Amino acid sequence: MNALSRHSLMVCSAWLLASGAALAEPEPVALVDQHHCMFCHTRDAPFLAPSFQQIAERYRDKPDAQFMLEHKLRLGGKAHWGDMSMPLPADRGGPLSAEDAHTLVQWVLSQ
Template identity: 75%
Template sequence: MFCHTVDTPFRAPSFQQIAARYRHVPDASAMLEGKLRLGGRAHWGDMAMPSAAGRGGGTLSREDAHVLVQWVLRQ
């Protein structure tokens, strides 16, 4: 929760903004899960998403990434 909040943009878009953009996009879940685990280029401005290890959280399993992304997409 250092960069994202549920409902207000902070350093990055809110979870509600992410859900609104990707909720109905085919294959968005897989893309977001990969980005959460491995990091990726910026989609919302200049800041790229760091990998889980780059965020100081160690590795993130595929299963945990899936659970987190499904939670975000329900916001």
């Protein structure tokens, strides 16, 4: 690889990191489907609830956000975005393990 190619590769890598494209987690499709996430959320536009991108923008850099969001997924919770609260797990596909909640929140925060 010549110097120009290495430089181009480094510039591309830096751009990807700066844009956040390299940070995106793969979508946990089975969990998203099982817990009916898309009934209220979309990836990039508000629907009945905020988009995953809006959630990521609000909480990505907050120190306790991961824990708070996992807790809210597992137990439901009060509204933080308008009037609609997070439904109870029984209304969204059943109980959610701590590991599955962690996976979902990691994915959302990577948007």
